[in-house]
Structure formats: structure tokens, C-alpha cells
Amino acid sequence: MNRWLLLAVLSLVAHTAHATSIYAGQARAAAVCSQCHGIRTPSNDSVFPTLAGRDADYLKTALEQYRDKTRKSDIMNSIAGSLTDDDIANVAAYYAKLKP
Amino acid sequence: MKTPTAYTRLTLLAAITAVLLPLSAAANEAAFNPHQLYEDNCASCHGSDHGGYLAPALNADTLKGRSPTALRTIVMAGSFDTLMPPFYGKLTDDEIRGVIKHLQSTPKLPNPPFTIDDMKASLKVYVSDESKLPEKPAYAIDNMDDVIGVAARGKYGRGEGSRAIFINSKTHQKIGEVPTGTAAHIIDYNPANPRWAYVKTDTAEIFKVDLYSMQAVRSIKTGWNGPGMGVSRDGKYIMAGSFVPHNAVILNADTLEPLKTFELEGIDPDGKQVSSDSGMIIGTPFADIFAIALENAGQVWVVDLTEGFPVTRITDVGRHLHDAFLTHGGQKLMIASYDDSIVAAIDLKERKIIKKLEAGCVPHVGGGSAVVVDGRTLGFGTNFGDCDKTVVSVWDLDKMEVVKQVPVAGGTESPAAHANAPYVAVDIISKDRRARTIQLIDKKTLEVVKTLDVGGHAYFPEYSADGKFLYVSAGYNGDEVVVYDSTSLEKVASVGMESPAGIFSHGRVRYMTRGLSPDDLAARDGGLPGAKK
Structure with a gap:
């Protein structure tokens, strides 16, 4: 029984490690998101929300909604449209891990 | 305080209407001064004389033939790998269009004085x-x-x-x-x-x-x-x-x-x-x-x-x-x-x-x-x-x-x-x-x-x-x-x-x-x- 549990945990860890890459997320965030949202914080003078430290699942859902246009924003619909599933997972994992 | 006259009340009403109603671009251009917008948002990097400074010169000559739509995208979203920030949410779409129109029709100013x-x-x-x-x-x-x-x-x-x-x-x-x-x-x-x-x-x-x-x-x-x-x-x-x-x-x-x-x-x-x-x-x-x-x-x-x-x-x-x-x-x-x-x-x-x-x-x-x-x-x-x-x-x-x-x-x-x-x-x-x-x-x-x-x-x-x-x-x-x-x-x-x-x-x-x-x-x-x- 314990062996099965260990195996399950291990496979979950392995799966997570494979699915998201903080480093890939960092590169994508620097190229796509940080222009407006900053890395740790956006400009005080801007209207853009902070992404650093936000819940990864929330960021992932929001980006998916922007991409499939169930959530409307001219600028975000077009930017999220350029992201793959992996990009979204990586960027969400990266920003979630940062301290604002 | 002075009592508003019928005339100033009318002007006030017109001003409020101007803010509330969706207007044509022509009517809105009068609502802001594009040169002032340039000075207040752009000139610290692009130069008060439109001649460029840390950032490129923006004038009728340098922007000749550039697509206003492409320029508008740069102003809205910023320019990657430069200091150019996104003005989305800071300037309205009409203001951005107005500034671009102004820049594409304004020559570089000849050495504006500061005595x-x-x-x-x-x-x-x-x-x-x-x-x-x-x-x-x-x-x-x-x-x-x-x-x-x-x-x-x-x-x-x-x-x-x-x-x-x-x-x-x-x-x-x-x-x-x-x-x-x-x-x-x-x-x-x-x-x-x-x-x-x-x-x-x-x-x-x-x-x-x-x-x-x-x-x-x-x-x-x-x-x-x-x-x-x-x-x-x-x-x-x-x-x-x-x-x-x-x-x-x-x-x-x-x-x-x-x-x-x-x-x-x-x-x-x-x-x-x-x-x-x-x-x-x-x-x-x-x-x-x-x-x-x-x-x-x-x-x-x-x-x-x-x-x-x-x-x-x-x-x-x-x-x-x-x-x-x-x-x-x-x-x-x-x-x-x-x-x-x-x-x-x-x-x-x-x-x-x-x-x-x-x-x-x-x-x-x-x-x-x-x-x-x-x-x-x-x-x-x-x-x-x-x-x-x-x-x-x-x-x-x-x-x-x-x-x-x-x-x-x-x-x-x-x-x-x-x-x-x-x-x-x-x-x-x-x-x-x-x-x-x-x-x-x-x-x-x-x-x-x-x-x-x-x-x-x-x-x-x-x-x-x-x-x-x-x-x-x-x-x-x-x-x-x-x-x-x-x-x-x-x-x-x-x-x-x-x-x-x-x-x-x-x-x-x-x-x-x-x-x-x-x-x-x-x-x-x-x-x-x-x-x-």
C-alpha cells in the first residue's frame, strides 16, 4: 500500500516537474508580460495589475479565458492569443513564485 | 463666490456633455492640445524640440510614410527591449491618435530657447x-x-x-x-x-x-x-x-x-x-x-x-x-x-x-x-x-x-x-x-x-x-x-x-x-x- 502511495507521489512530482518550467516561464514573461506588468511590480503610474505572487491557478485560468476570448480585453485577447498551453502554465508558475 | 451666469452654465453643460457623450474624432481633437500631450508624456525622452534625445526623433520628417496604425500600436503597447512604455490606460485612444497626427505633421523645432x-x-x-x-x-x-x-x-x-x-x-x-x-x-x-x-x-x-x-x-x-x-x-x-x-x-x-x-x-x-x-x-x-x-x-x-x-x-x-x-x-x-x-x-x-x-x-x-x-x-x-x-x-x-x-x-x-x-x-x-x-x-x-x-x-x-x-x-x-x-x-x-x-x-x-x-x-x-x- 505504502509503496503504491510513494509511486503515486513520485509520478505526480515527476509530472509537475515536466509540465511547468520556471525558467521557460521567466523567459516568456520577460518577452511578453513584463512590458506592462513588470517583473515584481508594474509601474505605480500604470493601470496594469501586479502578477507577482498571484495564485498560479488563477493566472492560468485568466490567461486561458483571455486566449479563448471568454474574458474580453482587446489588448489581453491579442497577447494571450500568442501563448501555448505550456507558455501559460510556465508563465503562471513563474509569476506565482515571485515576491511582489 | 460669483453666481454662475446663464452663459457660464451653458459652457459647463457643454463641457460635461463633451465628456459624457461619445464624440467624433474631430470634436474630440479640440478637447486636448496634442503638443501639450507630447510635452507632458513624450518629450523627456524624445526631445522637446521633436529632434530626439534618449529616444528617436518624432517629427514630420522622421515619421514620413510610417503607418499611423503601427505607430498607435507602439504607443499603446510599448516597444519591447527599449525604454518605451505602454500608454494603454494612460492616454485615451483619441489622444494617442491625436498625438500621432500631430507628430506626423510637425517639423523639428529650431533650438527652442531657455534663457x-x-x-x-x-x-x-x-x-x-x-x-x-x-x-x-x-x-x-x-x-x-x-x-x-x-x-x-x-x-x-x-x-x-x-x-x-x-x-x-x-x-x-x-x-x-x-x-x-x-x-x-x-x-x-x-x-x-x-x-x-x-x-x-x-x-x-x-x-x-x-x-x-x-x-x-x-x-x-x-x-x-x-x-x-x-x-x-x-x-x-x-x-x-x-x-x-x-x-x-x-x-x-x-x-x-x-x-x-x-x-x-x-x-x-x-x-x-x-x-x-x-x-x-x-x-x-x-x-x-x-x-x-x-x-x-x-x-x-x-x-x-x-x-x-x-x-x-x-x-x-x-x-x-x-x-x-x-x-x-x-x-x-x-x-x-x-x-x-x-x-x-x-x-x-x-x-x-x-x-x-x-x-x-x-x-x-x-x-x-x-x-x-x-x-x-x-x-x-x-x-x-x-x-x-x-x-x-x-x-x-x-x-x-x-x-x-x-x-x-x-x-x-x-x-x-x-x-x-x-x-x-x-x-x-x-x-x-x-x-x-x-x-x-x-x-x-x-x-x-x-x-x-x-x-x-x-x-x-x-x-x-x-x-x-x-x-x-x-x-x-x-x-x-x-x-x-x-x-x-x-x-x-x-x-x-x-x-x-x-x-x-x-x-x-x-x-x-x-x-x-x-x-x-x-x-x-x-x-x-x-x-x-
Whole structure:
């Protein structure tokens, strides 16, 4: 029984490690998101929300909604449209891990 | 209060209607002044005369044939890998369209004036009685040389994020923030009194800052745009120069009152009489003088700080001069010429050119660096490398000859060195992933030994006054200053701020040029006023 549990945990860890890459997320965030949202914080003078430290699942859902246009924003619909599933997972994992 | 008349009530109603109702573009254009929008949002980087400054010129000529839609996208979303921020949410779509239309139909303005009377009128006093300021720093610090100042541009080159931020370089904690309204560009320190710093912005405003109480006590606007500023060795004068308009001014460093202005013009190396941007301005521990570069005229002027501030003109120095650093106790000036790809060595005593040295490609020496290795004084010069020659030039400053051109990963903008640190740090600025990095050159082998991935657009490295830490701005979209141990190159701290750029150690007033030891200098040059005995 314990062996099965260990195996399950291990496979979950392995799966997570494979699915998201903080480093890939960092590169994508620097190229796509940080222009407006900053890395740790956006400009005080801007209207853009902070992404650093936000819940990864929330960021992932929001980006998916922007991409499939169930959530409307001219600028975000077009930017999220350029992201793959992996990009979204990586960027969400990266920003979630940062301290604002 | 006056009772509103029927007429003003009608006007008010019209104004409210104008805000509430969706209007045609034509009606809305009257609601804002596009030139004012340009001045308030764009001119601090693109130039008040539409002639370009840190950022490209925006006028009828340079934007001819450009698609308004493409320009609108750049304004809305910003431009990747540059300082251009996204104006989405800051300007309305109609305003953006209006500004673009205005820019595509406006010629470059001919050198808009900013006179000594304009300067006098702009003088602001925030602390009227300086005798009531605290007598020592209001925070814990071992030595004022441990202060490091960072010119935080602010994402929009103005606003809340635009500040001079001061850090204790031993604890890496912020000790003060002075808002500057527009992007801070240069921070200089008074060599005679450690409490005063001077911050110049891209809109040519100079703030006199009290480092003990961490506040601005006075400010003056010296032009429309331009970062050039120097402080005299006795701490009594400031000289400031502008890109727009083409002039310079000497100020009383205590009161910031303007004393004399200079029209920057002269005959360039090709024999043409030209009006010129101000390049670097430097005070030297060697004498009571300022040296100022006339960028387009290719001249260096030496201004004596005596009655009437007489000028000695050194001509034919090089095409498109920019920045410089001092060596030999401040007697020799090494000045970069962008278009000739040389650094000219000038003797400030004889007031003549000693030699022109090869300097890579489009040399931008930043603050320059010089280190003493095995009895030789070696100077380090960075260059933009626009013509693919991406090297850092190393010169023997005693013999005035090229020692080596060290290949680096890309164009570079500023070298940092310290007598106690093993490496000379240079910032790679080429517009791709390389812009995230800093390369370290071993002082002895003159080879690149390490590349640091700092993030953002990493630039303007600077060592702490004790040489133990290397500070780097992760600027542009980055929003932190990253601190490394100078020897192990491990990251030790991060200090958050908006779009940090130039980093200026208070120690600079003692070692004159980064990398020189104040003790060596004092021994060799008979004791500099700025050097600690």
C-alpha cells in the first residue's frame, strides 16, 4: 500500500516537474508580460495589475479565458492569443513564485 | 463666490456633455492640445524640440510614410527591449491618435530657447533655512562614502516612479528616496561637503539634495533636455549643459542660482560652423576648472572658475563627442568620439590633445574605469559596437597606447572597476537575451572570465565604495537593482524600484575615476583635495 502511495507521489512530482518550467516561464514573461506588468511590480503610474505572487491557478485560468476570448480585453485577447498551453502554465508558475 | 451666469452654465453643460457623450474624432481633437500631450508624456525622452534625445526623433520628417496604425500600436503597447512604455490606460485612444497626427505633421523645432531668466524663474526653494537641517545623517551609516545613489527613471520617464534612490551599500537597505518628477539621469556628489548630492533629470532639472535628511532643498530647471552636469573640486560651482537648447550654465552650487550661460557653437572637425548639443561636463580634482564636450562641434572647452569664467577652446577633438573620464590626478581627460571611434586623450594643463587612441566601435565610455596593475595604469573603455566590433578597449594611460581589445558578447555602455575588486564589469546592451547580462573581465589576464545573468536590461554596474559589492541595474522592464559579492559573484541582495538606470557611488568623489585607489592617487599626485589622507 505504502509503496503504491510513494509511486503515486513520485509520478505526480515527476509530472509537475515536466509540465511547468520556471525558467521557460521567466523567459516568456520577460518577452511578453513584463512590458506592462513588470517583473515584481508594474509601474505605480500604470493601470496594469501586479502578477507577482498571484495564485498560479488563477493566472492560468485568466490567461486561458483571455486566449479563448471568454474574458474580453482587446489588448489581453491579442497577447494571450500568442501563448501555448505550456507558455501559460510556465508563465503562471513563474509569476506565482515571485515576491511582489 | 460669483453666481454662475446663464452663459457660464451653458459652457459647463457643454463641457460635461463633451465628456459624457461619445464624440467624433474631430470634436474630440479640440478637447486636448496634442503638443501639450507630447510635452507632458513624450518629450523627456524624445526631445522637446521633436529632434530626439534618449529616444528617436518624432517629427514630420522622421515619421514620413510610417503607418499611423503601427505607430498607435507602439504607443499603446510599448516597444519591447527599449525604454518605451505602454500608454494603454494612460492616454485615451483619441489622444494617442491625436498625438500621432500631430507628430506626423510637425517639423523639428529650431533650438527652442531657455534663457538665464527662464532658469531664474524656475528656481524652487523647498527648505528655506538650511541651518535647521540635522547635523549628521538621520540613519545609521559608517561613512557617507557607503551611500550609493540610483537614478530610477520610472517606467514612464516621469511620475511616481521617477526618483533618486539612495542605498547603504553595506546593508543594501534603502536609506532615502527623493522624488524628481521626471526621470533622474545623473547623480553627482559635492567633493567638499559629504551631505550634498545633485540630481539632474532628463528634463534638465537639477535638485540639490541633503543626504543627511534625504530631501531636496532646492531645484532649478536649466533647459528642456540634457543630462550633462559636473561639480567643481571646491564644491562651489555646478556646470550643466543641455541638448535642447544648445547651451550650458554655471550655477552657484549652494543656492543653484545661475551665474553665466554659454552658447554652444563652433567650427566642427569638417570646417563647418555648427550649433552643438552639450556632451559630458566634468569637474576635476586637478584644478579649478570645468571641461565640457561640445558634441557636434567636436570641441572640448575648458572653463576657468575665475572672474567672468573665461573659456579655452580645444578644437578638432573628434566627430560627435560624448562622455569622458579622468586620469593622472585629473590632469588628463579621456573623451570618446562616436563617429571617429576613438578616445582622445587631452592634457587639461597644456589644454591640448595628447593622442587619439583606437576605441572599438562607437565608443561610449560611461564613467570610464582605470586600474593599476603591476605598476601600469590601465584604462577601460566600453563601446556600443554598432558596427559589430564588440570589444572593450584597454589602454596604458601612462604611455597612451592600446594594450588590448578584449572581445565581449555584445555592445557595452559602462565599465565598473574598483581597486579592491578582481574584475572589471561591463554591461552587454545588444538587443536580445544578451541585454540581461554583465560580463566580468579579469584585471590581470584581461580575459572575460564570467557572465552574470542579471535579468531585465542589465546596465550601469557600480562597485560599493569598499569594493566588496557589485551593484547592477536590471532596468527597462526589470524593476530591481541586483547586488553581487565582488569576488564570489554570488547574488546577495535585490532592491526594488521602477526602471533603475545609472548607479553612482559616493566613493567616486574620492577615487575620481572608478577603479583607482584614493590612497594611490594621493601618494602619486601629492594629495588630491577629494582624496582621503
